[in-house]
């Protein structure tokens with residue numbers, strides 16, 4: 001169990017804190033902290049505030065992912081999915097939504113707009129070399145293993 005500090009930003013006392021909607025859900029749903037309803041026209045994108053900021057251990061990241069129900073029913077998704085929240089980011093978590101549907105979609109204050117999933121990020125360092133280790137695949141890719 002990792003401890004993640006959570007800060008409510010001023011003026012957002014009414015916004016629900018990130019919440020798991022079932023016991024073993026992967027993601028914590030995030031709520032829109034828009035001051036008033038925001039309507040996304042078809043094709044329009046908008047950065048939606050959540051009213052919260054977090055501080056997590058350095059080995060974690062948080063991913064911002066779309067909610068499948070909003071995507072299926074309304075064509076609402078995260079443009080940069082999965083969004084990356086770096087462990088050293090202390091700003092407000094925001095969700096970049098886009099309306100890929102055919103109708104305007106209105107986001108109300110305190111509506112669930114996306115979900116936040118925590119992941120372990122392995123620490124990596126690069127070793128600059130002249131030759132890489134050999135494999136059977138080699139440089140084959142992009143459909144190399146089949147006809148479709």
Ligand SMILES: O=c1ccn([C@H]2C[C@H](O)[C@@H](COP(=O)(O)OP(=O)(O)OP(=O)(O)O)O2)c(=O)[nH]1
Nearest residue numbers: 064080083084085086087089092093094095096
């Ligand atoms: O959906 C997102 C994606 C990012 N962020 C915040 C947290 C993240 O740590 C920071 C930077 O995100 P990213 O690295 O994806 O953006 P960038 O374009 O590379 O900006 P930067 O140069 O600030 O890293 O923006 C969000 O609040 N929501």
Ligand SMILES: [Mg+2]
Nearest residue numbers: 084085086089
């Ligand atoms: Mg970046």
